[in-house]
Amino acid sequence: MFAISRCFRLSRCLPAFRRGLSESSQSGPRTLVAIDFDRTIVEQDSYLAVSQLLPTRQRKEMQNLIPKCGWLNFISRVLQLLHSEHKVNFATVAMRVRSLRAVPGMLRVVRRLARIPEVELCIVSDANSFFIDEWLQAYDIECLFAGGVFTNPACVQASGAVLVLPYQEQGDCELCPFNLCKGSVLEELTCSGRYERVIYVGDSCNDLCAMKRLREKDVACIRRGYELHGKIAAHGQELACSVLTWRDGHELVELLMPKIVA
Template structure:
């Protein structure tokens, strides 16, 4: 059996592991796999069974993770566990190969060459600082009985899960839409693409945020949607927002710098924010309005 055949068997085995592994976000569990479809996500997008008894208009608050909830890019932060030269060489390939290929190679090198296991990777992720004031924003949104919280991120389920559990806020999110990840028996973290798409040029081939948000909007459950993000792949999701929805764009980051060029593509209300304290001040009146 050649190396390619062995590799295919290895990937298939990992996919089977991911299909059988369930991640719990509060009382509802949903399966993730490499070919995860939105309909399956929607079937698990609930914050416990109590919501089924609630009536009236609901609000969805969808939030990015890197540089929106946490202050740093989690992929770049984890790559700092590599020697400087090796890390820099990999970063030069991001534009060509993409972020998912970058972190996959980082995790492979950490485990294979440097004997860094998932526990050490998880420890680094758990220490990532939150955007100032953002934990308060999340907790305050979660206290509103009309609001469902979710994360829409091109990070991965292992990184996000580790961080949410560190701050004991995992239960506040009805769903997390991201690239699936699992820890193998060897201790290496394996990350796979959420999907394989070619229809959206704004997003990477492994994850279209706009498709996620559009499916949630089309469910008919949400009268209003709030989307919070900082980068250009968040623009894809924000373009799906309606006039009554709100796009919250972080100042000083990628998307804000291109707002002048792309602002006309947005039909929703736009507010900009520097940190969680300012976001809370600007956003909460719109939630209760």
């Protein structure tokens, strides 16, 4: 249906490949650290950052559509406008994504955890594979996420436009958008029997869905000052796992290390 010149790794294919690499070199109990991307690894929401390539008035009009149409439809429309009306191709979009700042200390978290043989890292995000891959490659850390990247697949068409597709189509979960239920991803991972424990790091209410699937021995790490932290008091009793709150990566790594090496 589409002429595609550059395809980015589909979220359902990549994790299986990466898990195969890890299984050949490691055995025994393992801990999975699953991390959100926007406002958890990178400081800014990547979709809003890319929308800043639009003229101010048009950007505000697009952002007004988010409550009604959702984030995936928002970024799809933004990318379409950038390419068709403003002649912005994938290379410019990639440069914008690569310029996003990491949450302070988060690169330290990722690199330190990746050095622990019993730990496997993955990303669970409602962003997309194009944005995430570009950013990880900019910091040369894509190989550290051996557990995979679970997100909306994206590709670059022959025209140079970026096309984003839904990871799934679901209507059962009210906490998550139609295109990605983070809880279903976490449930699949925890039920695989591969991980003795799961640590989930996030900031938003769709991360709550994933955290509700965690077990008593698992850990939810909620970023202070962001959406989920403000609402967790009303939902804390729904979580079976222990809960940590963190401000930045420097604090997060100090909180996590005793739990992982214990």
